[in-house]
Amino acid sequence: MADCMTVVDYLRLEPEPSLVAQDCSACGARYFARRNACSKCGGQGFAAALAATTGKLRAFTIVYRAAPGVTVPFISAVVDLDGGGTVQANLIGVEPVPEAVVLGMCARLVIFPVGEDAMGTKAIAFGFTPT
Amino acid sequence: MPADIWIVGTHMTPFGRYPNSDEIDLASTAAVSALGDAQVTVRDIQVLGSGTLFGPIGTGQLLQHQIGQTGIPAYNVQNACATGASALRIVYLTIAAGEADLGLAVGVEKMGRAGLLPTVTAGGGGGDTFERIGRNGAIMDTEGVLGTGTMPGAFAQAGMDYLREHSEVSVEHFYRIAEKNHRHSMLNPLSHYRKLFTVEEIRAAAPISYPNTVLMCSPNTDGAAAAVLASGSRLRMLPLEVQRRAVKISASIVTTDPWTPAGETLPDINACTRNAAAKAYEVAALGPVDLDLVELHDCFATAELLHYENLGLCEPGGAGDFLDSGAPYREGRIPVNVSGGLESKGHPIGATGIANLYEVTTHLRGEAGDRQVPGARVGMTHVVGLGSTCAVHILERAVT
Numbered sequence: 001m002a003d004c005m006t007v008v009d010y011l012r013l014e015p016e017p018s019l020v021a022q023d024c025s026a027c028g029a030r031y032f033a034r035r036n037a038c039s040k041c042g043g044q045g046f047a048a049a050l051a052a053t054t055g056k057l058r059a060f061t062i063v064y065r066a067a068p069g070v071t072v073p074f075i076s077a078v079v080d081l082d083g084g085g086t087v088q089a090n091l092i093g094v095e096p097v098p099e100a101v102v103l104g105m106c107a108r109l110v111i112f113p114v115g116e117d118a119m120g121t122k123a124i125a126f127g128f129t130p131t
Numbered sequence: 132m133p134a135d136i137w138i139v140g141t142h143m144t145p146f147g148r149y150p151n152s153d154e155i156d157l158a159s160t161a162a163v164s165a166l167g168d169a170q171v172t173v174r175d176i177q178v179l180g181s182g183t184l185f186g187p188i189g190t191g192q193l194l195q196h197q198i199g200q201t202g203i204p205a206y207n208v209q210n211a212c213a214t215g216a217s218a219l220r221i222v223y224l225t226i227a228a229g230e231a232d233l234g235l236a237v238g239v240e241k242m243g244r245a246g247l248l249p250t251v252t253a254g255g256g257g258g259d260t261f262e263r264i265g266r267n268g269a270i271m272d273t274e275g276v277l278g279t280g281t282m283p284g285a286f287a288q289a290g291m292d293y294l295r296e297h298s299e300v301s302v303e304h305f306y307r308i309a310e311k312n313h314r315h316s317m318l319n320p321l322s323h324y325r326k327l328f329t330v331e332e333i334r335a336a337a338p339i340s341y342p343n344t345v346l347m348c349s350p351n352t353d354g355a356a357a358a359v360l361a362s363g364s365r366l367r368m369l370p371l372e373v374q375r376r377a378v379k380i381s382a383s384i385v386t387t388d389p390w391t392p393a394g395e396t397l398p399d400i401n402a403c404t405r406n407a408a409a410k411a412y413e414v415a416a417l418g419p420v421d422l423d424l425v426e427l428h429d430c431f432a433t434a435e436l437l438h439y440e441n442l443g444l445c446e447p448g449g450a451g452d453f454l455d456s457g458a459p460y461r462e463g464r465i466p467v468n469v470s471g472g473l474e475s476k477g478h479p480i481g482a483t484g485i486a487n488l489y490e491v492t493t494h495l496r497g498e499a500g501d502r503q504v505p506g507a508r509v510g511m512t513h514v515v516g517l518g519s520t521c522a523v524h525i526l527e528r529a530v531t
Contacts (some may be wrong), residue, residue, distance in 0.1 A: 003268055005263075006270075007269060007270055007271060007273060007277065008267040008268055008269050008270075008273065008277065009220070009267060009268065010268075026498055029390070029392070030392070031395060031452035032265040032267070032395070032396075033267050033395065034159060034267075034268075038342075038385050039390050040390040046196040051172030056432045057295075058292055058295065058393070058397070059288040059289070059291040059292035059295065059397060060288065060291055061279065061283075061284045061287035061288050061291060061340045061341050061342075061343075062340065062341035063275070063279045063281070063283075063284055063339075063340045063341075064337075064338040064339060064340065064341070065274055065280070065337075065338075065339045066274065066279070066366070067274065067282075070274055071275060072275070072277055074279075075352075076278030076279040076284055076288065076340075076394070077278060078278070078292070078396060078397050080286055080393070086392065086393035086395075086396045086397060087396055088277055088278035088396050089277045089278055090275075090276070090277065090278055090397075098302075098341055098342070101293035103294060104295055105223055105457070114276050115271070117259060117261045118259035118260055119259070120259050121260065121261055123261060123270055123271060124278050125273075126276060126277075
């Protein structure tokens, strides 16, 4: 796995695939991107925290029309992670039809390759699959 | 106590495609017509607010260079889908501050440049080897890789979030909202599309981002709208006919989205709208029951359902019942989007937030022709853009 890069830096692969949040040290608000401050309380201290790899489907859409280079259809999923944090990813292993997706369904984190660069480094993305 | 400020002239171009006109052509048409409607000239105007998202830098000044260079203060305003309303609010605030008693607000957009609008910026350096760029350290554009960031998708997800919490509504409500608004548009000569579609045709139309089909999305549209605002004291110096047709701005509110736990992932259009509406009712000393018509932000059919609640038109959890009862149809007790809404009229972003004020003003003046809401005295306009920014205005007819 030496020549892999995660598509976003809050996805970590070692020791196992997980999402790394930044939690405000003052109020506990959870974020997944680089912060300048906490927009809930104004705090400027953050601590890294491992988010759960399971959650519930909060919302979704099935995308049929996208820019060139984007394979459609795909299911975009907004997942409320158990214990806190909300992330967006694709729903994996589900037929992209409305009947196959149930709002509120439980799901778990999975990883998958999404291409490689000129040096052969593989890009790894995360998604969620129903449990 | 709200400021004593009135709309004394307004105009919108028919919304549509204008391949041979640029933004300044459209803005000039709207502005000159609005000035004429107010029976004033550009030389009477003391402040200009110009709203556009994709138009040229300095659109306000380019407009002045076409229709009148009088050296007045001009502001170029960009505020997502609340751009036009924010441009109007700058004029409103200048008058409220006592630094002007007559101002012009113009909003314009040509949507041909816009394409599939992203809600998140693309990541990645675009070079041969992966490079982490941006706050997420993304090595590539994550559209389609980590869900969707496009507008139809974001608003579809907002609608599905509501469905998850309200089992009594279904995607059928969204299809019926689109049917309503398209049917309303048939009476509006200014609407880009004026076609009737059945619920079945809407459901079966080309899918964009479930549940939004192409007929549930704002079309790509060009257009401009303008409004002339006057202080109460200036109004009383204008011709009697202008005074008689003047419409009072009883509330002018702009808000942004307060922190919510999921706000960085699922853009919030609800809290900012609720807050803006609540403040507007408070400032205007009115309630939803007093409204005769509402022009709200149906950029996608999924959004409108949420705003029935957000604007207090129905009880929490009651949006489905509200639609089922017939209330927001043009024959109902609180007509919503009798103009056809953004889904039919189109959504030239900078223009929308003034065009909806034009629409409500026209009804309050009793000049809306075939689509007139009979006896309309009080109306509300609403726009909301992801980020998020919301503007709500309440207008009242002049008491004669």
